[in-house]
Amino acid sequence: MKKKVLITCAVVLGVLLAVYLGFAFYFSSHYLFNTKINSVKYAGKTAKEALEKNTALSRDYLLTITDRKGNSFSLKGPDFSYEYVSNGDEEQILKSQNAFTWPVSLFKAQNYTLKGSSKYDDAALAEKLKALDIFSDDYIENPEDAHIEIKDGKYDVIEEKKGCNPIYDSILAEVKDALDNELPKLSLNDDCYEAPKITKESDTIKNEKEALDKYTASTVTYKIEGADEKLDSAKILDMLSISDDGSVSIDDAKVTKYVQQLASKYNTFGRKRSFKTSSGDTIEIGGGDYGWVVSKKNEKAQLLSDLEGGKPVEREPVYEQTALYRGADDIGNTYIEIDYTKQHMWYYKDGALQMESDFVSGNLARQNGSVDGVYKIVYKQRNATLVGEGYSSPVSYFMPFAYNIGIHDASWRDTFGGTIYKTSGSHGCINVPPAFAEQLFNAVDKGTPVVAYYREAVTLTNNAAKMSNAYSYVAPDAAQ
Incomplete structure (x- = not known):
């Protein structure tokens, strides 16, 4: 029994060794199991067969380009005389494989990328590429910079828009690289498009926000008896403007207008008043020079200074003339x-x-x-x-x-x-x-x-x- 067992084991081992050596010999001239070159299965193929297949595939080569919008466009190899040119990669890949490790290849994928190249008609390729709708004026969308929009007493950062304005030279370089590697698909990256100069994360936007926040913190509460007058953040925002270079400034005309409104509202100089006479009746009397007068020139100068200060301020308006009393009845009882x-x-x-x-x-x-x-x-x-x-x-x-x-x-x-x-x-x-x-x-x-x-x-x-x-x-x- 022992002899029979030993003989059987020897026979099995011999068969296995023969199979192993047979496959090793086979894979010395053929690609291992699970071998893929440029995502195409080549297991069991010779280098010559791989070259022939690559050459055959190039005759019907089709490159599908996907743009930023998710739309697809195609370039057909025959339209620009595309032809695969090997630099011996097929043979080099085969030589790099260890035939004696073929059992491992049953469970482990062998992925390779050809470093070969291609030849084609450059002028024809350029003509076909430029003819794609990607470069059509109707299709192109220019990028838009991020910016700050002031509206209804508040500001918002409007995010930049990438658009889809293609950069021809960058796309051509990407296409040529795909052709050289016989890639069937190409997704255009951000480098293939003109980018906005200003994004929401740019220093320009950051600086604008800091300037706006500083100005809007400079609220002015006017101490006027019988009135509640405040230049709040919303009103201040309406006085600001943002230039093309991103600098924030105070609109002089709007400050002048605000001071004028302040004076018109609170000046009592020459204003018609209701007055109860000693005879008991009430008359309407205007004219004269008594009353409060806001100094528009000095108030404007003080207001501009307050806005630059970046802090809340409480004060009276700057008056050119005052009366004895503040409020609707500034005559008082003396x-x-x-x-x-x-x-x-x-x-x-x-x-x-x-x-x-x-x-x-x-x-x-x-x-x-x-x-x-x-x-x-x-x-x-x-x-x-x-x-x-x-x-x-x-x-x-x-x-x-x-x-x-x-x-x-x-x-x-x-x-x-x-x-x-x-x-x-x-x-x-x-x-x-x-x-x-x-x-x-x-x-x-x-x-x-x-x-x-x-x-x-x-x-x-x-x-x-x-x-x-x-x-x-x-x-x-x-x-x-």
């Missing part, structure tokens, strides 16, 4: 009220009547009517001499409130009030009894509002009315 029609005046302090008196105002018949509007006591002067055309009048107490018009004592008069002013009035000043003038002079402060009005329509054409911005001023030509 003021002098002058009713030209009734020829009577009142002085209130903190809402309480302090004194009142009749007076004589400017002569309407001689076009010297006193100015109406809302004014303020400009200064107080003792022992002044009032000089005008054809007169010189010394007074003890002078309180001007409009141009050269003021309240003063008139010792030369015995009677005040009534309708004296219509035909025998002053040159424009408010004549009051000496005792009242002294009392008012000692009580009233510089800057006290003066509300002067007529109850009937009058036409003031004199220079004092013009210079004082009188409510009832009409240019002489227009009056005629």
Whole structure:
């Protein structure tokens, strides 16, 4: 039994060895199992057969090109005389394989790439390549740079668009490489297309965002009593512009417009007001020079400085002129009220009547009517001499409130009030009894509002009315 077993084993081993050596001898001139060259199966083929097959395949060669859009285009080898040219790779691949390792090739793939080349008509290839729709004007889409868009009080980074504007030389190089390697397919990479110059990750976009964020952090809250005015981030964004080189700047015209709107909204200079009189009724009076005036030039300069600061700011507007009170009623409850029609005046302090008196105002018949509007006591002067055309009048107490018009004592008069002013009035000043003038002079402060009005329509054409911005001023030509 032992001999039989030994003989059987010897026979089996001999057969296996013969098979092994037989295959080894075979694969010394043939490709191993699972051999692929350029993705084509060549197991059991000789180098000569591989060369013949490669040459045969080249006659019907077709290169399929897939572009960025996912569309496919074909180049046919015969159209440009494509022919495979071997440099001996088939033989070299066979020599590189170890025939005695053929059992391993049963389980392990052998993949190779030919380093051969090809020959073709360059001019014909160029003509066929350029004829592909990839290069058609209707098909091409130019790339678009990433950019920042400001809209509705916020900004967004608009991502770049790659487009599909082909670079001919790059595609030609890729195609030639595919032809040399007999590749059946070619997918065009990003290097084959013009790229956007600016992407959302570019420093240009980063710098723009930093600049925008800095400006929009420079909010300005205006401290205005009775109002809520804020230049917030959304409004600031609308004042910014981005140039082609990516620099962010403040649009000067838009800042000017904003300051103008600010002034128009909060200036009370010369604005028509509703005023409740001492007689109990309410009148509408405008004109004069009393009120708040935003200095547009200085406010603009300060605002530009604030925006460059990059920090929130709380402040008052830069005023050219101020009044005693802020808000809709900037006259307050300390003021002098002058009713030209009734020829009577009142002085209130903190809402309480302090004194009142009749007076004589400017002569309407001689076009010297006193100015109406809302004014303020400009200064107080003792022992002044009032000089005008054809007169010189010394007074003890002078309180001007409009141009050269003021309240003063008139010792030369015995009677005040009534309708004296219509035909025998002053040159424009408010004549009051000496005792009242002294009392008012000692009580009233510089800057006290003066509300002067007529109850009937009058036409003031004199220079004092013009210079004082009188409510009832009409240019002489227009009056005629």
